[in-house]
Structure formats: C-alpha cells, structure tokens
Amino acid sequence: MLTPDLVVDLVTVAEPAGLLPARQQMALSLGWHIILACFGVAFPAMIFVVHRRGIVRDDPVALELAKRWSKVSAVLFAIGAVSGTVLSFEMGLLWPGLMGTYGDVLGLPFAFEGLSFFIEAIFLGIYLYGWGRMPPRLHLLMLLPMAVAGVVGTFCVIAVNAWMNAPTGFRLTESGEVVDVQPWAAMFNDQVWLQFAHMWVGAYLVVGLSVAGVYAVGMLRGRRDEHHRLGFLVPFVFATVAALSQPFVGHLLGLGLGDRQPAKLAAFELAETTESPSPLRIGGWYADGEVHGTIDIPVLGSILAQNSLDKPVRGLDTIPEEDHPPVNIAHWAFQSMVGIGTLLAGAVALFWLARWRGHDLLRNRWFLRFAVAAGPLAVLALESGWVATEVGRQPWVVYGYLRTEDAAGSYSGLWWLLGTTVVVYAAMTAGAVVVLRSMARRWRAGEADLPSPYGPAELAKSASTTGGER
C-alpha cells in the first residue's frame, strides 16, 4: 500500500542504499519465523493436554491426536529451527552497527534463549522418537520441559525487543562510546514483562485458532466424529483464554506509551495535533501534515491510550519531522491488530455464550467457516502487531540512541539476497504445505505410522503391488 507519506519517505529521505532491502529482508524472515515460533511456544502445551487425556482416561481418540500433532510438530519445529538460525545470522550480517556497538548490552537474553533452545530441542528429540520406546507416562512428561523452555525462550527474545523500545543498562559518553554496561538491567528492562505477556498470549491465540481451524474444515466437510470435536475444542479452549485476556494485556502494554514513545502513539492514533480530550480515529490516512478520511469517536482516544477522560495524545506536530515513523503503516497495522483481536475475542465469547444457552455453534456452518478463517486472521493480527511496534519505533533501532540507518551495513547487492530469500522461503512454504497435506490425506485414508516412502519396507510393498498389477 503506497500511501502518500510512505512514498515521500522512500523518495526524499537520504538513506544508505542497503537500508531498505535490509529492512525488507528482516521483515520477511522475522515475519515468517514468528508464526513457527508461536507453534514452538504454544503447541507442546496443547499436545500435552490431548496426550495426557489419552493416557489417563485411556482415550484412543485423544492419543491418536497427540501422535498426529507430534508428527506435525516435527515438521514445523524443523523449519522453525532453521528460520530462527537465519535471524541469528541476520542480526550480524544486516545490522553490524547494532551488534558491534550494543552486542554486549543486549546479548545476555540471547544467551539464555540459547539455553532454552537447547532444552527444547533435546526434549523434542526425545519426545518425537520416544513413541513406543519409553514408559508412556515418562514419555508424556517430556513435553513439559519443552513447553516451559518455549515460554522462557519467548521471554528472552522479547527482552531484547523490549530493550530496543526502552533501552537501559548502559550509558553513552560524549564521544558516543557505550560504557557502564549492566546486562541484567538491560535484560529486565521496564517493558519486558508486559511485552512478553502480549507475545506469549498471542502465540496461544495463533496456534489455538490455527489448529482448531483445521478441524473446522473437517467438520464442514461432514467429518463429525469425536476426533474432530476434540481436535477442535482443545486448541479452541486455549485460544479462548488467550483471546479474552489479550485485549487487557494489550491495553496495559499500551499505557504510558505516550510518555515512552510519543511519536509511535501519535502514529497509532493518527494524532496530527495535540487534542484534549483526544478522539479515537478509525481508518483514514495522514499526508502532508493533515489527517484525512477518519471516523472519529470523541474522547475514546484519551480513554484507550491514556486511561483518562481528558489526557491528550501528543500530536505529530510537536515532534521533529525526522523523528516521525512511517505514520500510515504504523496506524493501519495497529488498528488491524486491535480490530482483529476484538473480533476474535467477540467470536470466542459468542461461542461459549451460545453453548451456555444450549446452542452448539459447531452445528452452525457460518460459525465453522469463521473458525476456519480465524487462524489466518490471528496470524494477520500477530504480523500487524509486529509491524506496528517495529515500524512505529522508526527511525530508531535502539529508541533514542541508534538510528536504523546507522545500524545497517554498507553493502551493495542486498536486493539479490532478498530475491533469493523470497524464492527459498516460498519453496520452503510450499514444501511444508505439500508435506502436511499429504500427511493429512494418508491419515484420513487410515494410515497411522506414515513410514517414509523410500524405506525398504515401503519399497518392497510398492514393488509387490505393481508386480501384482502386471
């Protein structure tokens, strides 16, 4: 969407040639990885619930779900691991100005993230290959360290991002040297807990609705058995808790944003001038210092952003032009996130309300259609949230200390890298879709173990069938 101020941003601001492709590269690889990271964080807990039910209640349907989900996670976690590695390299390759200068300030949480990644990978290996090889209850317990490590890992990665928004734990000298480094203070910065909570809940929302959506598709196609009911409900319960709590977490996270990052809040709220009380501006765009085409709801902007009836949102006109983020992208991304989040919270509330009144919405084809769309919608909200916070922080990478253009490397040829990455990621996406669909197809056809097609047993089988046909 090339809105006017974005075009102006692109054309008039003199920036290093490598900056734009580096940004797009980071956005693509981060935006792709974050979806899989959500599965790493939230999926083990859901698998645990069905696996435990399968063992404790001797429920074969639940146990079968756990087996299938663990195979799915084998595929998802593998591409999650490698796409996470891409990010590690890109931190240095694309942003040497950030890592060279601030590496020892921001690095500690990454070191802890490495630890939790170790634990996750070790127990993943044991869990995936432990089916039928370990005592069942011990095998089940292997999921718990995975789930915990996923949460700790989220905290660590978010700690770095929160630090970029609210930098602390160091001092800059007159000559721009970083001194008095306090890595623990940087890790446990003011923003980390709420930002972590927001992402953690978001991960459960994305995974819960995405997995539930798969079984909603099955029900729409007439597969209405216990397998589909349970496969829908377990992730949907997780998603319900997440969807209902996320608006509150998000609201708490947003409080004080006007003091911390006034330009970001002004962009979110499309506040051109400071108005008391501020309205909530829905939609619209910002061009040449003017706001156009919004639907204004009086006072609500002050209430939502400042928790006050009259405290204003500071206007963009009070902030130097060169410190403005790309206003329209931040505004639209923020409102998409909030809008979708509200819609999803309303939908899950409606489902349980209807159920309480004795209506099962799983019998309603329109609700099922919505449930199918809810997964992609949650992903869209997640991506929008990241775009809002990252674009809204611009032009800073370390807010108030280091501009993004000073963090970027001075290379030529980064567009080639971006092009190659697009091709590789597209291929990886296609590969994952093809493989996961083929797994689903074979499961529906009654296969359970999904042996690899190139194994000796399978080859012998296919040889005998083709021989028989001849």
Added chain:
Amino acid sequence: MSLEVMVAAALFVGVIAYAVFGGADFGSGFFDLTAGGTRRGAELRTLVDHSIGPVWEANHVWLIYVLVMWWTGFPEAFAAAMTTLVLPLLFALFGIVLRGASFAFRKYAGTLGQARLFGVVFATSSILTPFFLGAAAGAIASGRVPAEGYGDLWSSWVNPTSIFGGLIAVGTCAFLAGTFLTADAERSGQHGLAELLRDRSLVVGVVTGVLVFAALVPLLDDAPTLSDGLTGRGAPLIVISGLTGSATLALLWRRTYGPARLTAVAAVACVVAGWGIGQYPWLLVDELRIVDAAGARATLQALLIVVGLAGVIVLPLLAYLYRLTQSESWSQQR
C-alpha cells in the same frame, strides 16, 4: 586465565561441539548422496533418518550458542567477521535452511518422487554447508578479517587456507558420520550395511587425514601466524589427532565400531582445538586479540553464569539424549 580468555574458551568449546556433533549430522549427507539408487540406498537412507533424526536439532543449537557467545562477548569482532564473511556465511546459512527443512520434509513426504527431491536437497546442502563454514574459519585463521570489518568479500575466503579449511570440514564431517553410522548399522543388526559403511568410512578417513596434514604445507606461506601456532603450542593436539585418527581407521578395519566412535570424536575435536590453540591469543588472527576484542566485563561475567548453567543443565540432558538414542531399545527400527 583472564575473564576474556575464559569466555573465549567457553565460546570455542561450542565451536568444537558443533564441529563434532553438528558435523556428524552434516556428514551423513555424504553417505546419503552416495548411497546409490532408490532401491539400493533404501536401507542406508532409512538409517540416516533414524540416526540423526532425534539429535540434529539439539546439535544444531551449538551453532546458535557460538553466535550468541560471540556477539555478546566480543561484539566488534563479530561485526567485523560478519561484514567481511558475508558470502560464505550466507551460503552456509542457505545450506543450513535447506538441509533442515528438506530433512524433515523427506521423512514425511507423501510420494517417492517428492522424497527423492527433498533427499537430494538434504544431502547436497549437508555436504556444502560445512565447506563454507570451514572456509569462513580459514579466513579468520589466516588473518583476512580486518578488525574494522568490511574486508574483501571474495579473497577473504577464496584462498588456500579457506579452501583447505572448507575441504577439511567436509572431510571430518563425513568421517565422523561414517563411524557413527557404521556403529548404528551394526547395533541394529544390519551387518551388510555396516560392512558397506565401514569400507566407505575407511576411504573417507584416509582422504581426510591426508588433507589435514597436507594443509600444513600451504599454511606455512598463507597463514604464518596459524602455522607457527600449529607447529608450536598446538603441535601436541595435532599429533594426538593423528594418533586417534589412525586408531579409528585401525578400529574400523578390525570392526570394533563402538570404540571407533570415541577415537573419531577425539581426532576431530583435537584438530579443531589445535586450530583454536594455534591462533591464541588472537580472536581475529593478526588483527584483534581476545583481550582487546572483549565487551563489557559485567557482560562477560554474566555470560560465564550462562555457561555454568549450560554445564549443569544442558550437558547432562544432552548426555541423556545420546544415551537414549544410542541404546539397544531405541535402535530397533519401527
């Protein structure tokens, strides 16, 4: 030992662990690629799946550990290496992505055709990735990464030390994988397969051993600082590596596959450690010393806490994982 050197040592332990354990996973790509046609290679490829499937992701984390320790402990040296070694690192990175993704995809592929495609990508990228990582190591070891970064994009890693570094990396990976796969095949009762793997591992081992010692000659000219270190302080390690490498060949020859795994690990670990000791006290050879490259002291101390935690938590768990996957009951194919 100073704080800086302790952190550098902890970082280098990660390099050795990645070279050994990550290396064995990459090396299986060589045997996968050379396994022969679909039917002839079926048994070997299934063994590769079974052998590295449960452990490759855990082993891969050593790379993350190395990167994180490096940029947190020695940020400027990290930025210097990254801005210079853009190309080999990106090639390695694409290899890592393609290897991991296609390995997982192949196992669950729906058709033989798809499995073949994923298999070729998996095996080829497994062979190429260590080459580029080894070439990047060669660039640092031969003093081609300037302290201020942005060294030459090509000549930094297209040079004798880097080429030998890359080839040695490919060779050691395949050698490790060979001994591990041979032992795995024997343990799961696939004696014919074990024989085949034994023969190939012997060839790979001889070639790699010759490569390692042949590399010492061009290094005299191309990487004088490193070659001084290798023939001086690092010499005992190179000698031990030669002895344990030969012992591995002898053990493979005599079909005592279990102990061969240990000597192979020792041989590769000693080569890599020899490089590290050989280039001490430099972090970027001839450019930046470890003590001068280090970041804030408070951060280095915090990193040592993380390393301590890793020692207490991660190492026993890794040992548990290896013990499980190398045990009798896990070796049966199912």
